[in-house]
Amino acid sequence: MIRTRVKICGLTRASDVQAAVAAGADAVGFVLYPPSPRAVTAEQAAALCKLLPPFVTAVGLFVDEDPEVVAAVIEQVPLDLLQFHGDEGPRDCAGFGRRWIKALRMRPEIDLHAERERYADADGLLLDTFQPGRAGGTGASFDWDRVPADLAPKIILAGGLDAGSVARAIEQVRPYGVDVSGGVEAAKGVKDAERIFGFMQGVRDGDKRR
């Protein structure tokens, strides 16, 4: 049976990292974008990374950040993967010698096949909801019918997922992975362990149907 991989994003607390690991998340995301209510500093992210066992991927998330800042964070935080969530071009993303994924916000006019070609060197493409003026973490979903079936194996599906919707999303899209932030929270940046475990159960239910 194919297992959909899971990233829990926007973690700010040690107890939430421990809950995500205990629930079986494959990756945890740290938002290094100060305007976000889920933002952590490099120091905080470094401390949270220390809680991760060897097979859980630490993802650092940036939005149109100054390359010198990204480089400084990489020096301080043992990130396994970089997630670029702004308008970064492929050369901006590849310039750090680390594995990286590109978030694509699902603008009405987006051409996903063209974007796949543009970001051909990405280790994954994360499809997220587009809301004008919002970089991400909207808590809203987009029309999953917009995800071309031939792209799905490289796609991490994000945007408004929660325990009640993730199984249906997996069954419909059959993505490589899913990503969630708001749908497992009690408040912005404060995850709820029960919702995390419920989300992971929803993923397992979806995998039975994909």
Ligand SMILES: O=C(O)c1ccccc1NCC(=O)[C@H](O)[C@H](O)COP(=O)(O)O
């Ligand atoms: O989570 C944020 O606050 C955020 C802010 C700015 C850029 C990106 C952000 N999050 C990136 C993620 O990968 C989220 O998990 C993704 O946008 C989905 O969020 P949600 O719809 O709340 O599940």
